[in-house]
Each structure stands twice: as C-alpha cells, then as structure tokens.
Amino acid sequence: MKILVPVKQIASLDDQFEMRDDGRDVDEDYLEKDLNEFDHFSVEEALLIKEAAGDEVEVVVAIVGDDDADDALRTALAKGADRGIRVWDDALANADGTSIARILAKLVEREKPDMVFTGAQSSDFGSATTGMALAGLLGWPHAAVVSNLEYKPGASSATLRRELEGGLEEVMTIKCPAVLSIQLGINQPRYASLRGIKQAKQKPVDELSLDDLGLDASDVAPAFNVRKMYAPQRGKAELITGSAAEQAARLAQIIKEIRGM
Amino acid sequence: MSEIIVIAIQRDGELRSSSLEAITAARGVKQAGDTLSVAIVAANPQGLAGALSVEGVDEVIAVKATDEFQPDLIEAVVGALVAERKPSLIVTAHTVDAWSFAPAAAIKNGLGFATDVMALRREGADLVATRAGYAEKVLMDIDFPGKDTVLLTTRTNVFEPASGQGSAKVTEMAAPAADIATKHEGWKQPADAGGIDIPGSEFILSIGRGVADEANVEQFLELADKVGATLGCSRPIADNGWLPKARQVGQSGQLAASCRLYVAMGVSGSVQHQWGMKHVENIVAVNTDPEASIFSIARYGIVGDMFEIASELENHF
Ligand SMILES: Cc1cc2nc3c(=O)[nH]c(=O)nc-3n(C[C@H](O)[C@H](O)[C@H](O)COP(=O)(O)OP(=O)(O)OC[C@H]3O[C@@H](n4cnc5c(N)ncnc54)[C@H](O)[C@@H]3O)c2cc1C
Numbered sequence: 001m002k003i004l005v006p007v008k009q010i011a012s013l014d015d016q017f018e019m020r021d022d023g024r025d026v027d028e029d030y031l032e033k034d035l036n037e038f039d040h041f042s043v044e045e046a047l048l049i050k051e052a053a054g055d056e057v058e059v060v061v062a063i064v065g066d067d068d069a070d071d072a073l074r075t076a077l078a079k080g081a082d083r084g085i086r087v088w089d090d091a092l093a094n095a096d097g098t099s100i101a102r103i104l105a106k107l108v109e110r111e112k113p114d115m116v117f118t119g120a121q122s123s124d125f126g127s128a129t130t131g132m133a134l135a136g137l138l139g140w141p142h143a144a145v146v147s148n149l150e151y152k153p154g155a156s157s158a159t160l161r162r163e164l165e166g167g168l169e170e171v172m173t174i175k176c177p178a179v180l181s182i183q184l185g186i187n188q189p190r191y192a193s194l195r196g197i198k199q200a201k202q203k204p205v206d207e208l209s210l211d212d213l214g215l216d217a218s219d220v221a222p223a224f225n226v227r228k229m230y231a232p233q234r235g236k237a238e239l240i241t242g243s244a245a246e247q248a249a250r251l252a253q254i255i256k257e258i259r260g261m
Numbered sequence: 262m263s264e265i266i267v268i269a270i271q272r273d274g275e276l277r278s279s280s281l282e283a284i285t286a287a288r289g290v291k292q293a294g295d296t297l298s299v300a301i302v303a304a305n306p307q308g309l310a311g312a313l314s315v316e317g318v319d320e321v322i323a324v325k326a327t328d329e330f331q332p333d334l335i336e337a338v339v340g341a342l343v344a345e346r347k348p349s350l351i352v353t354a355h356t357v358d359a360w361s362f363a364p365a366a367a368i369k370n371g372l373g374f375a376t377d378v379m380a381l382r383r384e385g386a387d388l389v390a391t392r393a394g395y396a397e398k399v400l401m402d403i404d405f406p407g408k409d410t411v412l413l414t415t416r417t418n419v420f421e422p423a424s425g426q427g428s429a430k431v432t433e434m435a436a437p438a439a440d441i442a443t444k445h446e447g448w449k450q451p452a453d454a455g456g457i458d459i460p461g462s463e464f465i466l467s468i469g470r471g472v473a474d475e476a477n478v479e480q481f482l483e484l485a486d487k488v489g490a491t492l493g494c495s496r497p498i499a500d501n502g503w504l505p506k507a508r509q510v511g512q513s514g515q516l517a518a519s520c521r522l523y524v525a526m527g528v529s530g531s532v533q534h535q536w537g538m539k540h541v542e543n544i545v546a547v548n549t550d551p552e553a554s555i556f557s558i559a560r561y562g563i564v565g566d567m568f569e570i571a572s573e574l575e576n577h578f
Contacts, residue, residue, distance in 0.1 A: 011395065012395065012396060013395045013396075013398050013399075013552065015550055015551060015552055016552075017552075024401075026395065026399065097364065098364070098367065098368050098374060101364070101368060102368075120360070121360075123396060124394065124395050124396060125394050125395070126376075126377060126393070126396075126532065127375075127376050127377070128360045128364070128376055128377075129364040129374070129376060130364075131364075132332075132360065132361060132362070132363070132364035132365050133364035133365060133367065133368040135365055136336065136364060136365025136366065136367075136368045136369045137368055137369070139440075140442075141333075141442030141443060142332060142361060142365065142442075143332070143361060143443065144357065144360035144361040145357050145360055145361075159446070161449060162357065162361075163357065163513055164272075164357050164358075164513075165356065165357060165512055165513065166451070166512075166513070166514075166515075166516075167451035167506065167509075167513050167514055167515075168448060168449070168450060168451065169448070169449040170330070170445065170447075170448060170449075171445075171446040171447045171448065171449055172443050172444060172445055172446055173443070173444045173446055174442060174443045174444075175442040175443075178442070181360070184496060184497070184500055185496070185499075185500035188501075223367060223368075223372065223373050223374035223375070223405070223408070224373060224374065224375045224390075224403040224404070224405055225403060225404050225405065225406055226401050226402075226403050227389065227401075227402045227403060227404055228401065228402050229394065229399050229400070229401040230399065230400055230401075230402075231398070231399055231400075232393075232398075232399070232400050232554075232557055233557075236557065236558070236559070236560070237546065237556045237557070237559040237560060237561060237562035238560065238561050238562070239561075239562045239563075239564070240561055240562065240563045244565055244566070244569040244570055244573050245573050247563045247565055247570060247573075248569075248570050248573030248574040248576075248577070249573070249577065251524070251545060251547075251561075251563065251570065251574055252574055252577030252578070254522075254543070254545060254561060255464070255488055255522065255524075256577075258464075258521060258522045258543055259463075259464060259489065259522070
C-alpha cells in the first residue's frame with residue numbers, strides 16, 4: 001500500500017525585488033524558496049495514515065524542480081516520508097500546474113500508488129491546478145479542498161469533507177484510488193525532529209529526467225503564456241510614518257474619528 | 262464569430278451568485294458576432310434559466326441531472342460542449358466546486374487554462390487575462406497562443422454580478438454519460454459562533470500570523486476590548502486553535518459585512534482573507550513587510566511591528 005504525495009517548492013519575494021530583463025518573471029536573486037505551506041498538511045495526512053496502519057504503508061514524496069528543490073523534498077522526508085522522487089529538465093522552466101500534472105501522471109503509472117495527496121494550492125501562485133489536473137489525466141476520482149478524511153489503507157472508498165465557502169463543509173464518499181487536494185487545518189503538521197533531519201539525508205531519492213519518463217518538451221508545454229509580470233499599482237494607502245509612538249497616535253486618532261468618539 | 266460559454270454553478274438547487282459574476286467577465290470580451298451561452302447542471306435547470314437569462318446572454322443550456330455536485334458530471338458536460346460547439350472561451354467562477362472540476366476538464370480537453378483571473382480583455386484578437394503571483398505581490402498578464410479553446414476561472418467578488426433582463430432561448434441538453442465516483446452524504450454547518458459577531462461588528466481589529474505565538478494572542482484580545490473592537494483573525498490563527506473559528510475573517514470564515522473600520526495587524530492579505538474584508542471603507546494595515554499585499558487594499562498603512570504599535574496604541578484609550 002502506497003501513498004504518493006507530490007510537493008512543491010514555492011518562492012516568496014524579498015522585501016525589495018526586481019524583474020528579470022525579459023519582464024516575464026522576478027529576478028531569481030530575489031526569490032526565497034521553501035516547502036509549500038499546504039504540503040505540510042498533505043504530507044502529514046499521509047504520515048498519519050501510515051502510522052495508524054502500523055507502517056505497512058509507504059509514503060513517497062515527489063517534486064518537480066531543479067537541484068534547489070532538493071531542500072523541500074528533504075523537508076518532507078525529514079518528517080517521515082520513506083523515499084523521494086525528483087524530476088527535472090531545463091525544458092520545465094516555464095512549467096505550470098498542467099505541465100507538472102503530466103509528469104506526475106507518469107509517476108503514478110510507475111509507482112501505482114493507492115492514493116495521491118496534493119496541497120489544495122501553492123502559497124506562491126495559488127493556481128489550485130496540479131492535483132485535480134492529474135486526476136483528470138488519470139481518470140481517477142477526485143476532490144479538492146479536503147478538510148477531513150477517513151480512509152483505511154487499501155479500502156475501496158473513503159469518507160471525506162470538502163470545505164466550501166463560508167466554512168460550510170460537504171460530507172461525501174469517494175471511490176479509491178483517488179486524488180485529493182488537502183486543505184490547511186485538516187491536521188496539525190509535525191516539525192521534523194533532529195533525528196528525522198539526519199535520516200532524511202540518507203533516504204533514497206530517485207532523480208529522473210523527462211526522457212526517463214518518456215516525455216519530451218512539447219508534452220509539458222504550459223496551458224498559458226506569461227506576457228509580462230509587474231508590481232500592482234500601490235499608492236492607494238496613505239502611509240503613516242514616524243516613530244511607533246507617532247504611528248500609534250495617528251492610528252488612535254483615526255479610530256476615534258471613525259467611531260465618532 | 263465564436264461562442265463563449267459560462268458554466269454556472271448551483272448548490273442544493275440554488276444558483277451561486279458568482280455565476281453571474283462569471284457572466285460579466287465573459288460579456289466583457291464578447292466580440293461582434295459572438296454568442297454567449299450559459300450552461301447549468303441541476304435537477305431542475307429550467308427553474309434556474311430565468312435568473313441566468315440576463316442581458317447579453319443568448320442561450321441557456323439546461324442540463325437536467327442532479328443538484329448534487331459531481332465533478333465527473335460537470336467535466337463530462339464541459340467535454341461534450343467543447344466537442345459539439347467548439348467554443349473559443351469557457352468561463353466559470355473560481356469557487357471551491359470549480360477547484361475540483363476545472364483543472365481536470367481543461368487538461369482532458371487540451372484547453373488553454375488559467376485560474377483565479379481578476380481581469381480579462383482583448384488586445385486585438387488576443388484574449389489577455391490578468392492574475393496574481395507570489396502571494397499577490399505581483400500581477401501577470403497572460404495569453405494562450407495556439408489554443409482554440411480557453412477555460413478560465415474568475416476570482417469571486419471582483420466582477421459585478423450581471424444584471425439586466427435578457428431574452429435567452431433555453432436549450433435542453435441531455436446529461437452526458439459519466440463515471441460518477443463521488444456521493445453526497447450531507448452537510449456540516451460551521452460551529453456555533455458562541456456570541457462572537459464578526460458580520461455584525463462595525464469595528465474589527467484583526468490579527469494574523471504576525472502574532473507568532475499563542476501566548477501573544479491574549480494581549481490583542483485585551484487591546485480589542487480596550488479600543489472597542491471585535492477581535493478577528495486570519496485562518497492560521499483559527500487553524501492553530503489560538504482563537505475560535507468564529508473570529509476568522511475570509512472566504513472560509515466570516516464576512517465583515519457591517520464593518521466600517523478594519524485594522525489588520527500581521528496579516529499579509531491573501532486573496533482568501535481579502536474576500537472577507539476588502540470592501541471595508543477604512544482599512545488600516547500594520548505590517549513589517551512594506552510589500553505585503555494588504556497595503557494595496559488599505560486606506561492607511563503602517564509599516565511597523567504590530568507589538569510596538571499595539572503597546573503604544575493602548576495608551577490612547
Ligand atoms: C480554500 C481556502 C480558503 C481559505 N480561507 C481563508 C479565510 O477564510 N481566511 C484567511 O485568513 N485565510 C484563508 N485561507 C488561507 C490563506 O490562503 C492564507 O494562508 C492566510 O490568509 C494567511 O494568513 P496570514 O496573513 O495571517 O499569514 P501570512 O501570510 O503568513 O502573513 C503574516 C504577515 O505578518 C507579517 N508580520 C510578521 N511579523 C510581524 C510583526 N511583528 N508585525 C507586523 N507584521 C508582521 C508578515 O510580514 C506577513 O505579511 C484560505 C485558503 C484556502 C486555500
């Protein structure tokens with residue numbers, strides 16, 4: 001019994017940043033990389049199932065990314081995932097969620113997992129695409145934004161809750177194997193222990209190219225093209241400057257004015 | 262001359278108003294000679310056709326099936342519509358339901374695709390969409406070269422709901438065969454608010470992950486009390502159990518419906534948080550990061566430490 005958890009290394013911007021010369025992305029120097037917040041929850045959900053089943057479950061984490069992305073993968077391994085797969089090719093520089101889904105579909109063919117958990121979205125671009133696109137390619141049952149899951153390894157169906165707008169949840173049963181996108185708050189993700197971090201360095205990571213998966217660059221062309229990226233118009237906010245005491249004094253004044261005190 | 266199709270969404274037989282927002286987005290890029298159709302899957306789609314027959318809609322495609330949300334069914338409907346009508350554009354609102362079906366429908370049919378689109382326009386014949394990136398800190402203009410059909414999900418609460426009486430013809434479409442893998446078992450309502458009233462509060466002081474530690478929350482409860490505000494929070498604070506869910510502002514929490522003054526401390530301004538508060542007339546953002554996206558919707562901005570500001574603010578009340 002196996003659970004595949006695809007994870008992403010996200011990028012956040014430094015306080016100050018500049019665009020790349022072609023204007024279609026931020027200059028790499030201003031990006032800070034980390035494991036996607038949502039993926040802490042999807043990894044945790046897989047580990048909880050593994051632990052409840054007494055370890056006969058294998059948790060495999062997969063990432064599409066260059067050498068840099070190894071860190072994010074090791075973070076997931078340090079929490080307790082059994083092994084990793086990293087896929088990269090320079091042709092993936094413009095990859096979007098649909099490109100990643102095409103790679104993951106090949107990994108599912110190879111690994112034959114019983115379940116796939118992704119994060120509900122990534123915290124950098126928030127496309128909420130990869131997991132459900134993967135399900136579409138595989139023709140697998142799928143549900144997005146899963147906030148609760150009852151699943152016994154190997155079962156032919158699971159009961160879950162989808163979190164909808166306004167905090168309403170829908171209870172549904174779903175056939176398995178399935179692709180589920182996991183929502184924040186479904187569990188309390190663990191931190192990796194020091195021992196876990198040490199062990200993660202030794203855990204096996206398969207490194208694969210597009211070629212290894214029988215794909216070429218045209219198979220992973222993105223579903224959109226970025227013409228340009230730019231900072232949004234700011235300037236709407238009136239900046240309150242000065243010392244903290246001065247800023248707070250002005251804030252107090254605003255509060256009193258608006259409340260008619 | 263081509264067709265644009267909006268996929269409207271209902272829940273329990275009631276039309277989601279964001280469907281009307283998606284119609285507005287689609288209407289805005291309709292060119293001379295284009296037709297605009299709206300497809301709705303429901304147990305009684307005819308009953309919803311009237312509400313969808315707004316100005317600019319030429320046809321309502323009524324698919325009689327079930328009120329239950331089944332992503333497999335919607336995907337089959339999209340597949341059939343692409344095959345039969347070869348639309349140039351399909352639009353649906355970026356609801357949680359769309360999260361389930363839109364990516365799958367797009368990839369199965371090889372469509373151009375983007376989610377959470379905030380603006381849509383034509384540049385010549387090209388369709389150009391705008392979406393955000395890097396936690397809302399940048400925008401990007403995107404297009405779809407070589408794609409005959411593009412599927413877009415539109416950010417909710419951005420486009421005005423379409424109105425104006427239309428005169429759409431109603432066409433019935435048989436529900437296509439689909440392998441349905443999910444079954445609705447019931448609803449779970451959010452927990453009782455326990456007297457906390459975010460929707461009814463005129464003044465909300467909200468804290469986000471900048472608060473850093475559960476032990477720091479108490480002082481903001483006291484501060485809110487002192488300045489006469491209701492304490493609100495962003496989602497991670499509620500997820501951690503540091504404050505009850507009833508205090509969470511945003512898409513999966515509460516709408517600050519009566520709020521006139523919203524002071525956000527240590528909140529970055531994610532789209533889901535903004536959903537619950539960006540309409541508020543007076544937003545004050547306190548954040549150490551001058552690039553935090555909350556500043557783009559705030560009326561007043563304080564680049565600074567929420568703890569320092571909080572302890573100074575106390576002295577004025
Ligand atoms: C389907 C779905 C629904 C969601 N619904 C909601 C919802 O209803 N409500 C919601 O809030 N989120 C919701 N989210 C989560 C959302 O995507 C974000 O993860 C969340 O809003 C981030 O919360 P935050 O701004 O507190 O944290 P962060 O994004 O981590 O921001 C913390 C901010 O604090 C600032 N900061 C740090 N230290 C200090 C300091 N000492 N002083 C001042 N500033 C400081 C930082 O600069 C940063 O900007 C939802 C997500 C999904 C996928």
